[in-house]
Amino acid sequence: AQSVTQPDIHITVSEGASLELRCNYSYGATPYLFWYVQSPGQGLQLLLKYFSGDTLVQGIKGFEAEFKRSQSSFNLRKPSVHWSDAAEYFCAVGTSGYSTLTFGKGTMLLVSP
């Protein structure tokens, strides 16, 4: 079965600074990888996804993620964080022919002035 690890429970970043959120997955074949964002009191919204092809994926709100098969990683990045990016971020993995996504436990992003 697949699994996802997000090693950082909380991260604090200054507004305007760059951001990288880590995600490692475990799966024997090529996974489908996703990042979701959850604002307080809201549901999850898809930021970006990777299925195949270019390993650098662009998403909404200026986010990008890079799939690195050798490291089993799919880290989320943003060059300049805005206060409105403060939220919880979830990495998820799905597989071809499998009907559900497995989510990591999330990383809470705090943005300081």
Place this chain on the structure above:
Amino acid sequence: DAGVIQSPRHEVTEMGQEVTLRCKPISGHNSLFWYRQTMMRGLELLIYFNNNVPIDDSGMPEDRFSAKMPNASFSTLKIQPSEPRDSAVYFCASSPSRLAGDTGELFFGEGSRLTVL
């Protein structure tokens, strides 16, 4: 287009009471998922329907939990009797594809926050 609609948004009840959570998926989506979110366990899949048929209910914690999808536009998650450890946020999500991994996108509702005293 309306998103996934869940009700109630907040529910406070006493131990032993029956709780019913409701979900209206996005029109045209044929897959529906119930997730539970807690601080300790994160997001857990409870049950998944495809074309109104339960496909995988292995995540349903115990017999106190039941879910139904009588038609393509409505699903319920029922807890009877409720216990304090059931306190969590329950999310409903829908997907246009039977294979969520193919499209990648689950569309989530805003959740129902349940507190059992």
